[in-house]
Each structure stands twice: as C-alpha cells, then as structure tokens.
Amino acid sequence: MHRYNTKIMAAMSKTPPNDDAELTAQRELRHLTDTIQVMRDELEDMRATNAQAIQDAISDSRDEVRQLKDTAQALRDEMDKIRADNDAAVQEAIAANHGEIVILRETAQALRDEMDNLVFERNEAVQAAIAEGNAEILQLKATAQALRDELELARFEKDEEVQKAVSQANSEIAELKETAGTLRDELETVTGRYENRIQDLQRDHRDENKHLHETISELRDMLEKRPETA
Secondary structure (H helix, E strand, O other): OHHHHHHHHHHHHOOOOOOOHHHHHHHHHHHHHHHHHHHHHHHHHHHHHHHHHHHHHHHHHHHHHHHHHHHHHHHHHHHHHHHHHHHHHHHHHHHHHHHHHHHHHHHHHHHHHHHHHHHHHHHHHHHHHHHHOHHHHHHHHHHHHHHHHHHHHHHHHHHHHHHHHHHHHHHHHHHHHHHHHHHHHHHHHHHHHHHHHHHHHHHHHHHHHHHHHHHHHHHHHHHHHHHHHO
C-alpha cells in the first residue's frame, strides 16, 4: 500500500501551480488519469502475483496429498506383508509343533515296544531266575520303574516344549498387532498435520484477498477526496 501511495503522490506532485483554472484542471485531470493507470497496472501485477501464489499453493497441496496417499499405500502394503509373514510364521510353528508331536508319538511307541520287550525278557528272566531268589526280581522291578519314570519325564519335556513354542508364537502375533497399531496411529498423525497445513494455506489466501480489497478501498477513497483538496 505504501508503494501505491508513493506513486500517487509522485503523480500529483507533477501538477505545477497555475493561475489559469482551466489549464490547471486539464493538468489535474491528466495527472489523475496517469495515476489511475499506474494503480491499474499495479493492481494487475498484484492479481497476477496472487493468482500464481494460489496456484503454487494448490499445486503444493496436491503434491503433499499425493505423497500422503503414497505413504498410506506403502503402510498398507507393509502391513499386508507383516500379516503374510505372521501367517507364514504361525503355519511354520504349527508344522514344527506337529512334527515334534509325531516324533514324540513315535518315541513313546518305541518306548512301549521297548518296555514290552523288557517285560517279556523280564518274565523270562524271572522264570529262569526263580531259583536264584527274589533279589533279582526286585532289581528288575526297579529297572522297570526307572523306565516308566524316564518315559513320563520325556512326555513332560515334550509337552513343555510344545507349550513354549505356542506361547512364543502368540507373543510374536501380539507384537505384530501392536506394531500395526503404531503404524496406523502415525498415519493418522501425518494425515492431520497435512490437513492443518492445507487449512493454513487457505486462511493465508483469504487474508491476502482481504488485504487487497482494503487497499483498493483506500485508494478509491483517496481518489474521491483529491478533487476536494484541489
């Protein structure tokens, strides 16, 4: 606005004092016309500059929105990959647990067979060693009990390993879910930040238009008061 006032005063200062009222009026009219033209040129420049600034702001906003969409898509892809990896890990854990269960069953069956053989052999030994006394019979019974205890211990250890594998898989699933929630929160934060920036650009645009209208109104008031001063 100061630049406009300077040009107006410069144009007005070119009007020399003259006793001839008509000549003075013509000069005054010519100076006013030049002043109006200068104001129109400046107003056109401001409009062009303002329009370009608005276009640049809109372009920047579109670029940011597009980047935000790309980021959201990348996060979705990453989350899908995490889900796929998680599902694969769960399936692998289930397969591993299933394999361990099969091995455990085979081991148990082998122990049963071995026990059956031992019982059979023991019976034969008992029949063959009846004459040798009850001491050897008690020893065979102790051996059988030890085998039973070892079998139960093996079963317990295998069951504990299966439970541990399942618990670990559940912990990994919970951790992946927490990571997905964190990514979702970050996406919402970024979205809010860019929406606020777009609103700031729109508010600046409205303020600039308001300032331009106020400047035009002040210039009009000065033009309307000029003849009264002359």
